[in-house]
Amino acid sequence: MKKIILATLSLFTFYAVQAQEVAATQEYIKMLTSKWTGERLEDGRPKVSDALLQRLKKIRIEEAWGFLRNKGFNNQHEGNWQIIHPNDVMTGRVLTAQYMPLRPDYQQVIKKQGGLEKRDTIGGSNSWPIEILKPGDVYVADGYGRIVDGTLIGSNLGNAIYANSKNGVVFDGGIRDLGGLLEIEGFNGWYRGEDPSYLQQEMLTTINMPIRIGRTTVLPGDVVLANRHGTIFIPAHLVDELVISSEFVALQDEFGFQRLREKKYLAGQIDSKWTNEIKTDFKDWLQKYADSKLPMTRKELNDYLKTKDF
Secondary structure (H helix, E strand, O other): OHHHHHHHHHHHHHHHHHHHOOEOOHHHHHHHOOOOOOOEOOOOOEOOOHHHHHHHOOOOHHHHHHHHHHOOOOOOEEOOOEEOOOOOOEEEEEEEEEEEEOOHHHHHHHHHHHHHOOOOOOOOHHHHHHHOOOOOEEEEEEEEEEEEEEEEEOHHHHHHHHHHHOOOEEEEEEEOOHHHHHOOOOOOEEEOEEOOOOOOOEEEEEEOOOEEEOOEEEOOOOEEEEEOOEEEEEOHHHHHHHHHHHHHHHHHHHHHHHHHHOOOOOHHHHOOOOOHHHHHHHHHHHHOOOHHHOOOOHHHHHHHHHHOOO
């Protein structure tokens, strides 16, 4: 009985200490992302490879969405964004931040704790997430949809974000100085609206904790795929499988479209479960496909085919 009480007290103490942090500890992030078995960043977030992030850029939102739903992740897509460069695609490792309406007593606690965590307490706390961004990160912020007086960045912070991450942002909130942000080459952003007002009566509360973006739940270390059709937040441990699965579907589509143009099969044959004849034809078609044009390596494709009953 005594051991149970001590264990309970220890668990309570852990969560009490955790709750006082502005930024999640490495241990907490590892717990949130425990299914990830690969390399991690210094703060504990999964380090999905740059090569995989590049391949993800070619994946369609619908394919990623379908894959995640089949895995039981039904709430990972959010749309209805305004986009700085709508024709571009962005992928990256998520660093999260949460903002709330200003409450002075709580703000004092946050500022004090930020000082204990060696953060800059002279400027605004909205710079804290930006200061710890690493190359390949995407700054994802829950600004509870606020636009007027909820502009999380302008051109100054936009330049700082790009200098640290070489990437962009996803903000459930507003931005200001869109003209200046448009001039930052390589920077992109998904946001709710633009307004000339500056951030006020709003405060940062957490960094690298779970947040809500619209109808999605986002964890630090997720990978985001963002394009003109919306944003998909992918658990890090599923990115590799999602990418190769989606690439394979794209090859099936290419084969199907080609055979339909050739009038070799009827649309109903391609759009339903394939016969053994079509499967054999597809495998032969894949063998003749140029290695240089494959989205994956030939070995990855062959290994995937061994596990796939299509």
